[in-house]
Amino acid sequence: MEVIILEDSHAVATLSAQRISDLINKKPTAVLGLATGSTPIALYQKLISLYQQGTLSFRHVVTFNLDEYIGISPNNPQSYHAFMKRELFDSIDIQPHNSHLPTCERAGETSCQVGAAYEQAIAEAGGIDLQVLGIGSNGHIGFNEPSSSLVSRTRVKTLTQATVNDNNRLFEEGEFQPRLAMTMGIASILDSQQVILLATGAQKARAVCNAIEGPLSAMCPASALQLHKQVTFILDEAAASKLENHHYYRWVRRINESLEKN
Ligand code: PGA
Numbered sequence: 001m002e003v004i005i006l007e008d009s010h011a012v013a014t015l016s017a018q019r020i021s022d023l024i025n026k027k028p029t030a031v032l033g034l035a036t037g038s039t040p041i042a043l044y045q046k047l048i049s050l051y052q053q054g055t056l057s058f059r060h061v062v063t064f065n066l067d068e069y070i071g072i073s074p075n076n077p078q079s080y081h082a083f084m085k086r087e088l089f090d091s092i093d094i095q096p097h098n099s100h101l102p103t104c105e106r107a108g109e110t111s112c113q114v115g116a117a118y119e120q121a122i123a124e125a126g127g128i129d130l131q132v133l134g135i136g137s138n139g140h141i142g143f144n145e146p147s148s149s150l151v152s153r154t155r156v157k158t159l160t161q162a163t164v165n166d167n168n169r170l171f172e173e174g175e176f177q178p179r180l181a182m183t184m185g186i187a188s189i190l191d192s193q194q195v196i197l198l199a200t201g202a203q204k205a206r207a208v209c210n211a212i213e214g215p216l217s218a219m220c221p222a223s224a225l226q227l228h229k230q231v232t233f234i235l236d237e238a239a240a241s242k243l244e245n246h247h248y249y250r251w252v253r254r255i256n257e258s259l260e261k262n
Contacts, residue, residue: 001232003233003235004249004253005253006236007237012043012236013042016046016132016198016234017043020047021050021055023130028060028061030061030062031061031127032063033063033128033133033192034064034065034084035066035133036066039134039200040087040198043198044088051091051093058094061094061098062098063094065100068104069178069180070180071178072176072178078171080101100118102118102154102183102184115153118182118184122188122191128191130194130196131195133196133197133198134197135199135204136163138160139207139211140160141186141222141224142184143181145159145160145163146218146219148186148218150224151185152187154182154184155185156180157181157182158180159178189225195228195232196234197233199234199235201239202238204239205238205241206242207220208233208239208240208243209242210223211233212226212233213243213245
C-alpha cells in the first residue's frame, strides 16, 4: 500500500486531481469510480479548474458513483445524483449518458436486481480503472458499514447511527434524512484496477489507522483495501496523526520522489 502524508487538505486535492488527470490523459476513455461527501469536493474543484484551463477533458470518460440514498428522489438536492451534478458534472464536459449512479427504484425490479444490474453495467464498461474513496469516521467505504461482508456486491445497506449522526450536519432540522442506501460492495470496490482513498481532518485519524495498520476486519471495512494490489491513501497530517509507522511512510515517499527525479 502506498501511504502519502501531505501538509493539508489542499495538497490532498491537488495530488489526487493530478493522479486522475494523468490517467485520463493516458486513457481518455477511463472509467472512474467516484465518491460523494465533503472530502472529494476540493478534488472536484481542482478537476473543474483543469477542465477550464483546457488541460483535461472528460468527453470520453465514464463514471460510476459508489452509492445513493434510498427514500429521496434523484431530483432532491440531498441526493447524490444532485450532489454530483452540482459539484462536478454540470461544470465539465462529461456526456450525461456516461455518468452512472446507483438507481434505487426501478418499476417491477427488486433491489437485488437493481444492484446486480449496476454490477453488470460496470462490467460492461470494462471495469473501473480508478476508484476514488473517502472514509467514514467508523471506517466505512461507500456505505459499507462496519460488519459489511468483505465479499459484498452492490446492494441495500442500513446506515449506522454513527453515519446518520456524521451526516446530520448536512440536513436541516426536521428534514427527512435517509437511513438506507444502495451501495457498491466491498468486493465491487476491490475489483477496480486502482484505488485512491482521501482522508482529511483529525476525525478520520482513528479510522485511517485501523484501515492501514489494523487487522483485516469487517469491523473496519476500509481495512479490506489491504487486499488490493494498487491502493494509495492520500492523507493530510491530521488524518495521519494516529499512524504508528508515519516516519516510514514519509521516508518511502522521499525515496520514491528521488527515484522519479532520476
Ligand atoms: P466525508 O464522508 O467526506 O463527508 O467525511 C466520507 C465518507 O463517509 O465516506
